[in-house]
Amino acid sequence: MKAIKINIINKKMVYISFIFVILLTSTVFSGCLKNIGLGGEDYRWDVNWITQQDSYGTGDYGRRIEVQNVSRFYKFHIPIGYNPEILTPVVLCFHGGGGYPGAVRYQTDFDILADNEGFIIVYPGGHHGLWNDRLLFWNDGRTPKNDPSFSDIDDVGFISLLIDDLGMYFNIDENRIFATGISNGAMMSYRLASELSNKIAAIAPVAGQRAIGEFGQVPPVPVPIIHFHGILDEWAPYYGGKQVSSFFLEDFRNSVLNTTISWVIHNKCPLYPYDTFRIGNATCTKYGPGLNNSEVVLWTLEDGGHTWPGGKITKSEGDYLGIGVGPINHDISSMELIWKFFESNPKQ
Template sequence: MRNLVAVLVTALLAAGCSGAPAPRQAAADEHMLTVDGRERGYLLHVPPGAEGRLPVLLVLHGGGGNARQVAGQTGLSDLADEAGFLVVYPNGSGRTSLLTWNAGACCGYAQRQGIDDVAFLSALLDEVLADQLADPERVFVTGMSNGAMMSYRLACELSDRITGIAPVAGALNVTPCRPTRPVSVLAVHGTADELVPYDGGPPAQPAPGNESWVNASVADSVGFWVDHDGCRRPATERTEGAVTTATYAGCAEGSEVVLHTVAGGGHAWPGGRRSRSEADPVPPEPDASRLVAEFVTRVR
């Protein structure tokens, strides 16, 4: 048990989650769903005056986080009001308020207990997409850290339902990955990330005596989708300040793959909220939340 707590605390501190008050944010309704005998919760934010078929964005918290925490960290509900899409913030699972996702090789309680988070999130989509406001042809997933890893897993196992994913500070840590159609990818990752190293491998500084895991590199994680989506290599690159954007063209069925590399960036949501002093500093650029919002409204 001490090992499990150490893993969660390490992820919690690295991701900037804490009990600190969240900033003001657009309201979201709380819902409950029972899957495999487990009652699971999620928050749903619908833009005021919404009508027609709107894109759907699942936002997955990092290890040790929760739905309300990631809503405050990213501010995506406010951007959803501007751009016009639905936002869903699901909760992972855990024995305490420190929640995780079973993203393959990681993390914590969810992975150790073999929680079927793919089944949970698929059932959640069934429930959300039953509303006539939701567009089943435009379903996106983003996440931070362990949540980013889970977004990769959903793209592997629910590619028939997922239009695109936007992992931030996470890796493709599930094998085998066998998507059945192209999935667009927008990835954001810092070169100085020590929890999910840019070049792959285990966390650089795990808590003493805790369990660890091995992360795929950013090159391998993104490269898998470049190959699967049939994109042309090499990428077109543009550098502005600390951010280098690699864009792969010619991807199948109108899909796209884009990687934003933040030089010197740590384990953080760039442009987001840093909720405790021990967390890695938050790079001011790029604004990851705005990139995600633009991705959701652009890609079809």
């Protein structure tokens, strides 16, 4: 490529390194960018954009709302059999860093589970950084490395407004609003548990620990948590420390045990688990009961990478230049276990 034939060797190396990081980030986390429009919207998932008050039934929809003078969006699936006369639970599912709603929808197949179990599944869209308007991220509480304005993004406020906005069009059960997500989206779930516990009943983070120093705002009530994490995860190391690569956000991670115990203590659960069992290469450790009968559950996947147990990965998430998201554990279905946990943990 002529573009990289620069005479000064340092400039050449900087340019090539920058291109490598951009390609790696977009390839590993977001999929084929040709399918994403400006602002990160995923055009592989056609939805009916709601722009006016009306009666809506089963189907795929989207809404745009303004937050901090910026247009944000979310997409969602209303399950088969939805009855506007009956309160319906809501699951918020957050994509990973550099991802988008359509990717996590594909990875989890939550739409199918929503149809079978009768809940609304919502896929919020993150915000983009100044350096790239296609890759979407969440302000999960970590320190940004290359974009100081990142810390000013009010994603907690966005989700709070999203819940209110969804309730204007559908009969949602405010006592059964839950959050799950992977990677950056998992960490966003932890932030919501800490800062939006008045609306979020329980969370299910996958492959993402709480941010260091997350309890700057201590949640006033206990929040039940079920966490899934693979020991082979290089992007969110199980034992903590520096992740394999990070261009955009602070890349030092809490250990999974540190994250788990911090919430065990907050929920006032006994420090020793009351139950531990194994299914294949998946080990479940349960702590509780705590305040308001709350519980903290950890699933450790010996053969799991930076993936949804029982889920899928997009084509571009496979091995790329020796770095990929790693293997998927198929001994359990995290999606089914997440919903079972949510069903048992409405807001107290």
